[in-house]
Amino acid sequence: MKTLTTVLFASDITKRISLISTLRTLGIVKLHVYNSDYNIPTPFPLLNDLDIVVCDSFSNLEEFKKFTSLLNRFDFFTVIESEKLNKALKWGIKKLLINSKKYHGGYYRDAIAEPQMFSLLNKTATLKKIQQHNNTDHKYWTTETPQYISTQNIPDSENQDTDNLVVLYRPRFNLSTNKICGMRALPFHINSDKELILLSDDSKPHDGANSNLNAFIKTFNQGIQLHRHVRNMGETLSFTYTINPASLQEKDFSANLIKQIHHSGVPFNEIILEITGAGELHIDTQTINNITTLTYYNVQLSLCDFGICSTSIQILSELPFSSLKVTPYLTKRLHHSTHYNIMKFLVSMASTLNVKLIADGVKTEQQRTNLQCLGVDIAEGDFYHKPMHADRVLSLILEIQSINQ
Incomplete structure (x- = not known):
């Protein structure tokens, strides 16, 4: 030795x-x-x-x-x-x-x-x-793939304007208690007809990275302020923000985010970053360092639209997620036995992996009931509330508090 x-x-x-x-x-x-x-x-x-x-x-x-x-x-x-x-x-x-x-x-x-x-x-x-x-022989190294590259086809789209960004919030409900457990921040921009258009993550790789990151930063800046107000009202809610995989390759992304969360006084574990399937997820050194920093401070990671990306299982196996959000495509088809059984399988899988399962796109009482019977943890959709402005979020919390008194 x-x-x-x-x-x-x-x-x-x-x-x-x-x-x-x-x-x-x-x-x-x-x-x-x-x-x-x-x-x-x-x-x-x-x-x-x-x-x-x-x-x-x-x-x-x-x-x-x-x-x-x-x-x-x-x-x-x-x-x-x-x-x-x-x-x-x-x-x-x-x-x-x-x-x-x-x-x-x-x-x-x-x-x-x-x-x-x-x-x-x-x-x-x-x-x-x-x-x-044998310096050049790799057979004694780990056999795991050094990086993951998505095979998803990325649709073309124009750069999305974030100058007139407006953030709305959609409540999430715990299906066991039927109580609000979180808020999902949704970035919209105002078009020439003064209409609110939800910002998409399907941007071109060569021109969309900065746009996506800028949209996230502006969304997070507004969301963290509302989060502070909610906590000052005595409520404990998680706030979820959508993030494009390319942002995880940005130097100091996690360090800057951690500083901002720390300065706000909001607990780290109440922040959820929902990683979309748009773009390529490269597991390079910068991505690893960013994810390690985030999870070290207990910031939660969630996999968005699970079930529609052909590589969801591979992504799930690569990153330390704490929750999975199921695509609305599956939520609205639970009346079919096949889709019902698929959701039942996902509930079992999530339980085995010790992650929460979130159903998106709930629009009817029957869908909510089916999800509850299946054991899905959290749900969101128009059945509960449409996306709302920050002041409406605070009003809603006051209404709930007055009912519970």
Whole structure:
């Protein structure tokens, strides 16, 4: 083990001491321990090569970024993780390793056992020998696909004007309690005939990315203010915002969003970002970093229009979603046995995956009843309310509060 160069991330000082002792006992000589108490501009500047990175714990995302920088700096190394590592960071490490073609050596338990750690180190030593003899052979790397590219056909459309953007809100109802549980922010623009037109996400890749991102930013700026008013009225509601996959490739997208949410005082877990099927979802380093940051702070991710995108299952398997919104196409056809059974299957699948199922486009009492009987969690649609302005949202909440008194 003397030839293995190792970097250790362990923010917990007790675990750090224990891990150092274990690694030294097992023969690790070249051990570099990251200590966040020292502000090092370039992490581990004296390293010429790297074989192992032990990820036990990170005190914050800035420390996690030091780990990310190692991925860019070194061509090949193995990661060993604690089973108790933060869930969001686990997901981020997994996707970053796939994207950068690094190897995952395995997990160790919280109570560190020398035989288990020795087995992981021995695997790494073996892998190093293989890699040295065959630097260009990828068969020893992970077999997972490094990125996902949608095969959906993107319809052409003109750039959508966001200068005259108006945000309306559609309430969401919990089907178990029949109470409002959230608001979905819907961006509209005013056309030349003074009509409100819902902004679409089906923009051309070469001209629609900025338009979609600008629409999201303006929608979120208005929505977060209403969210604050709602909380000041004593109500706890989630607010959902539609986001195009391309926005997740924007540098500092998540960092800026987290700052804004923190400044507003709104709890992170009351924000839901609903990712549309429009455009290509590239699981690159920037996307992974953005999603890791969002989920680290408990911002919720939802998959929009589940069931109409041919690659929904693949998207679902790639990202850490907390909810699925079923397409209105299925909601309005529940009177057919086939569609009813499909929804029944989706309810079972959502339960197995531990995600909430949201039905969109509810227009009749019968649809609501069917969804409730099936066990769907949340519903929205014209049966409950049409999209409304912010002042109407506040009036509605006051009406509900007066009824419940």
